[in-house]
Amino acid sequence: MQRTVFRNRWLPYLLVFPQVAVTVLFFFWPALKSLQLSLYRVSPFGDRTSFVGLENFTKLLGDPEYYQSVVNSFVFAGGVTLLSVAGSLVMAALATQKIRGLSVYRTLLLWPYGIAPAVAGIIFLFIFHPTYGVLPYFLSFITAYEFNWLLKGWVAMALVVTATSWTHLGYNIAFYVAGLLAIPGAVLEAADVDGAGPLRRFTAIVFPLISPITFYLVVLNMVFAFFESFGVIDAVTKGGPGDATMIMVYKLYKDGFIGLNLGSSGAQSVILMALVIGLTMLQFKYAEKKVTYR
Amino acid sequence: MSRTTTLLRSAPWACALWAAIALAPAPASAKTEIHFWHAMTGQLGDATNELVKQFNEGQSEYVVKPLRKGSYPETLTAAIAAYRQKQAPHVVQVFEVGTQTMLLSGAVLPVYQLMKEQEIAVEWKDFIAPVVGYYSKDGNLYSMPFNSSTPIFYYNKEAFQKAGLDPSKPPQTWKQVEEYSKKVIASGVAKCGFSTGWPSWTMVENMHAWHDQPFATKRDGFEGLDVQLLINKEFGVMHLGRLAAWQKDNVYSYGGRAGTADPKFVNGECAMYIQSSALIGGFTRGVKFQWGTGQLPFWGPPYNKATSIIGGATLWVMKGKPAAENRGTAKFLKFLSESNQQMWWHVTTGYLAISNTAVKNLEAGYHFKKFPDQFTAFAQLTKGKATPNSQGLRLGNFVQIRDVIEAEMENIFAGKKAAKQGLDDAVAKSNEILKEFAAANKR
Numbered sequence: 001m002q003r004t005v006f007r008n009r010w011l012p013y014l015l016v017f018p019q020v021a022v023t024v025l026f027f028f029w030p031a032l033k034s035l036q037l038s039l040y041r042v043s044p045f046g047d048r049t050s051f052v053g054l055e056n057f058t059k060l061l062g063d064p065e066y067y068q069s070v071v072n073s074f075v076f077a078g079g080v081t082l083l084s085v086a087g088s089l090v091m092a093a094l095a096t097q098k099i100r101g102l103s104v105y106r107t108l109l110l111w112p113y114g115i116a117p118a119v120a121g122i123i124f125l126f127i128f129h130p131t132y133g134v135l136p137y138f139l140s141f142i143t144a145y146e147f148n149w150l151l152k153g154w155v156a157m158a159l160v161v162t163a164t165s166w167t168h169l170g171y172n173i174a175f176y177v178a179g180l181l182a183i184p185g186a187v188l189e190a191a192d193v194d195g196a197g198p199l200r201r202f203t204a205i206v207f208p209l210i211s212p213i214t215f216y217l218v219v220l221n222m223v224f225a226f227f228e229s230f231g232v233i234d235a236v237t238k239g240g241p242g243d244a245t246m247i248m249v250y251k252l253y254k255d256g257f258i259g260l261n262l263g264s265s266g267a268q269s270v271i272l273m274a275l276v277i278g279l280t281m282l283q284f285k286y287a288e289k290k291v292t293y294r
Numbered sequence: 295m296s297r298t299t300t301l302l303r304s305a306p307w308a309c310a311l312w313a314a315i316a317l318a319p320a321p322a323s324a325k326t327e328i329h330f331w332h333a334m335t336g337q338l339g340d341a342t343n344e345l346v347k348q349f350n351e352g353q354s355e356y357v358v359k360p361l362r363k364g365s366y367p368e369t370l371t372a373a374i375a376a377y378r379q380k381q382a383p384h385v386v387q388v389f390e391v392g393t394q395t396m397l398l399s400g401a402v403l404p405v406y407q408l409m410k411e412q413e414i415a416v417e418w419k420d421f422i423a424p425v426v427g428y429y430s431k432d433g434n435l436y437s438m439p440f441n442s443s444t445p446i447f448y449y450n451k452e453a454f455q456k457a458g459l460d461p462s463k464p465p466q467t468w469k470q471v472e473e474y475s476k477k478v479i480a481s482g483v484a485k486c487g488f489s490t491g492w493p494s495w496t497m498v499e500n501m502h503a504w505h506d507q508p509f510a511t512k513r514d515g516f517e518g519l520d521v522q523l524l525i526n527k528e529f530g531v532m533h534l535g536r537l538a539a540w541q542k543d544n545v546y547s548y549g550g551r552a553g554t555a556d557p558k559f560v561n562g563e564c565a566m567y568i569q570s571s572a573l574i575g576g577f578t579r580g581v582k583f584q585w586g587t588g589q590l591p592f593w594g595p596p597y598n599k600a601t602s603i604i605g606g607a608t609l610w611v612m613k614g615k616p617a618a619e620n621r622g623t624a625k626f627l628k629f630l631s632e633s634n635q636q637m638w639w640h641v642t643t644g645y646l647a648i649s650n651t652a653v654k655n656l657e658a659g660y661h662f663k664k665f666p667d668q669f670t671a672f673a674q675l676t677k678g679k680a681t682p683n684s685q686g687l688r689l690g691n692f693v694q695i696r697d698v699i700e701a702e703m704e705n706i707f708a709g710k711k712a713a714k715q716g717l718d719d720a721v722a723k724s725n726e727i728l729k730e731f732a733a734a735n736k737r
Contacts, residue, residue: 043734045399046378065723131549131557150550151708239697240551241704258367259694260374260395261730 031273037266044260056267065243066251066268070275072157073247077225079161084168085217091169092176093202106177113170117228121235124163149237153244156237160245163232164225172217179210211291219283226276248272325357328622329383332362333369333607337575338441341642349629356622366392366607367693373612377401382612384623387440389607391692393429394515396610397436398690398735403613403620405627406434411617412624416631420649424601424675428686429608437608438627441645443572444602445496446670447591450484451584453565457481464588468536471566471591475545478565486547487540488566489558493551494699495605496568498525501533503684504590506600515688519732523724525699526717529597535713538706548707551700570605571671575644587667589674600684602674606645637661646671690731695724 006012041052060066095106112120127135130148139147149156183206191201207214230249233239239246239254246254249272256265334342339362346360363369366389373386388396396402409416418426418435424444429437451461457478465471475487490496502509507529512518524530540546547564549555559567560581568590577585592599609630611623629635636652639645641661647653653672656662662669678684689695702720705711711719 041734043399044395045374045401047400048734048736129557131555131561131563150554151548151704153708153710238551240701241708242701242710254697255694257371258697259691259727260371261691261694261734263734264730 034266034269034273037262038270040263040266042262044262046262052263056263057271060264060267060271065246068243069246069248069251072243072245073226073249075157076161076164076229076245076247077222079157080164080168080225080229081218081221083161084165084172084221085214087165088169088172088217089176089214092173092180095173095177096180106173109173110170112166113168113174115167117164117167117231118235120163120167121160121232124159124166124232125236128159149241151241153241156241156245160229160232160236163236164229167232168221168224172221175213175217176210179213180206183209208292212293215283215287215291218287219280222283223276223280226272248275326355326619326622328356328358328385328619328626330358330360330385330387330609330626331369331373331383332360332387333364333366333389334362334387334441338643341639344642345630345635345639348635349626352629353625356625358622358626370395377612380614382614384615384619385609385611385626387607388437388610390428390605390686391689391696393437393608394688394690394692394731397431397688401612401614402436403611403615404431404434404436405438405609405611406436408611408620408624409628412621414624414628416628417649417651420651421631422646422648422650422653422672422676423680424685425604425646425648427680428604437610438631439648440607440609440630441572441639441643442604442606442608442648443570443645444604444671444675445492445500445568445590446571446674447588448559448567448569448573448577449586449588450559450562450565451586453478453483453562453583456483457565461584461586464586465566465591466588468591468593472540472545475540475566476543479544484562484565485544486558486564487545488568489547489549489555489564490567491549491553491555491569491573492605493548493703494696497533497537497703498530498699499687500590500602502529503600503603505529505593505597506679506681506683507597508683509687510689513682514685515690516685519690519728519735521689521728521732523695523721523728526714526721530717531714533593534703534706534717538709538713541707542709548704571646572606572644574665574667575642587670589670598681599678600681601676601678603684603686604646604675640668644668646675689728690735691727694727698723698727 038056039051039053040049041055042049091109095102095109099105115123125133127133128147128149130136130146130150136147139145146152147155149159187205187209188201191205196204226247227249229247230253233245233247233250234253237245239250248268252265252268252272255261255268259265330346332339332342343360346358350357361383363372366387369386370388370392373382373388376382382401406418421435421439425439425442426435429435429439447464449464454461454474457474458481459474459477465474471488478484478487499509501507502525507527508514508524510524511522512520515521537546541548547555547558549558549564553569553573555567556569556573558564559569560577562583571587574587590602609627611620611627615623630639631649633647633649633652633655636647636649637656640647640652640656647656653676656668662672699720702711702716705719706713706716
């Protein structure tokens with residue numbers, strides 16, 4: 001490996017400065033602020049603050065509703081990651097076949113990524129709404145079961161998971177298409193000659209070769225689902241019915257910005273941050289061993 | 295070398311110049327600006343702007359600048375953030391559930407005090423009691439009622455006709471609601487009997503007031519911060535138990551929180567609907583079939599009928615502004631409270647006029663004869679017997695409490711919890727929230 005040496009002592013610092021500045025300003029500083037906030041009880045207008053130590057945390061940890069939101073978050077993030085990564089792999093595999101109009105398909109597949117989560121939520125709302133949605137209307141011909149997500153928690157969860165996954169698809173597909181195209185044709189041909197069928201070729205060669213991409217996408221989609229899925233939930237279910245789709249990041253928003261309980265909201269953001277950092281570290285420690293980098 | 299020094303020297307001047315440009319007042323108007331933040335959208339936003347325009351054109355000293363800051367919670371959050379940066383607007387519209395938060399904020403100038411300071415006479419006695427009561431403390435009005443409404447009963451006259459019911463007679467009791475719903479469903483003219491908007495507001499808060507039942511201890515929170523909810527008592531359990539049972543056979547059809555159930559009535563899916571009286575305006579334009587209104591259904595003995603309670607929003611005056619600007623604010627609020635503006639606002643939007651004079655003038659102008667539906671809400675608020683249970687609710691963190699109640703209502707309607715269990719859970723969670731609020735607001 002070649003070692004780069006800078007002549008000027010300060011140049012490397014200057015070059016990394018913008019990145020460090022952005023990270024400090026938009027990550028460390030707000031993170032420290034929420035850490036500080038989590039130790040206080042603040043009146044809505046901020047005129048009265050009192051130090052309460054870890055009370056905000058102990059309250060949360062003694063609250064079954066909070067655990068429910070943690071469970072919901074894992075169900076949600078797991079569902080979104082599985083659906084969007086697996087779904088995009090299938091679509092990317094199809095989009096790398098030799099078919100006519102390939103570039104058109106590829107372009108179209110990227111489109112969902114250009115749609116803001118809130119807008120995606122609204123689109124799904126219109127399709128699935130029990131009263132005026134298109135899909136429940138057609139489903140009613142097939143089954144008498146009412147997919148009423150205004151009352152049925154699991155339907156609501158399935159709906160927000162699908163909508164969120166859909167918004168991630170384009171991004172994931174782009175990575176998979178690039179990964180699949182980078183696989184040398186010679187390797188696949190060799191397998192072909194050895195008599196491997198399409199499925200065997202995929203499991204023995206293609207999947208291991210793109211495993212770094214899969215790993216990257218799993219981590220990224222999971223983090224994304226934990227933090228940035230706010231728009232879809234807010235547009236479609238607002239955490240309901242009951243608290244069936246109340247995921248951690250939405251509860252944090254509701255308690256902090258609607259309920260004006262900034263202390264608890266700060267504590268929740270600290271817990272969420274710790275959880276996601278921990279989860280990502282675990283993934284790097286265990287899952288990465290199964291990844292083959294070229 | 296010399297170039298750098300000039301540059302360095304000129305830098306502060308350049309800054310000053312830019313600052314001067316940025317800060318320069320728009321084409322020198324000597325008018326005092328009054329900033330007014332609100333959350334009114336669509337037709338309601340237009341009506342609000344129209345009122346502001348009339349005020350601005352009617353005098354030359356002040357100019358009110360209206361600005362929509364998003365939803366109610368967003369407007370409140372924005373005002374709080376601005377206040378903490380010492381950039382608060384003069385007037386901010388806050389929804390009724392934010393009343394306790396504002397009262398205890400220490401950031402507001404009570405309206406009665408503002409008017410006293412500015413020596414502007416307001417005939418407080420002329421205001422409709424259930425409206426001002428909600429926003430008063432010790433008999434003094436703290437915020438100016440702006441858009442107030444109360445839930446009323448809507449019904450589809452055509453569906454009634456087809457089902458063999460008298461389209462001129464809305465049901466009076468819950469028993470009739472059940473009976474009519476079954477007829478409507480049996481005759482196939484509608485899929486469900488009735489639905490509701492704002493579930494906690496219409497079915498829990500208002501039903502308790504309407505039946506003269508306490509919603510919370512300490513006179514519904516008016517008399518202290520150590521408050522506990524009382525909605526898991528006999529009445530609440532009975533009412534929600536009935537709704538849950540009706541949900542099973544479509545007599546009732548839950549349609550979500552806020553106004554998400556509106557399409558159920560508008561599309562003709564449900565024949566009856568309980569929603570804010572402020573929807574009269576929208577329904578008049580948007581509903582294709584003949585519809586009518588009635589008072590909220592009543593359970594009958596052993597309960598006594600009181601009045602319903604209001605919802606909507608009021609205008610709060612933020613403190614810390616110079617007296618000269620407060621004068622403009624006071625004049626603007628006075629203008630809004632005058633009978634002519636109240637009548638116009640009511641006729642245009644369907645929100646309640648807040649002075650008895652305005653109501654009398656509307657009656658004298660045969661407005662209610664022409665639009666009897668517009669009178670339903672007034673009748674409900676003024677003809678009933680006002681009791682301590684029907685004065686309104688004063689709870690801290692009420693937004694969260696509403697969420698808690700609605701989440702448990704959903705669990706009850708979905709059959710996941712029995713009515714008693716759901717309400718017990720709602721009360722336990724709400725009491726925690728109230729405790730938290732009391733602790734945060736200790737002086």
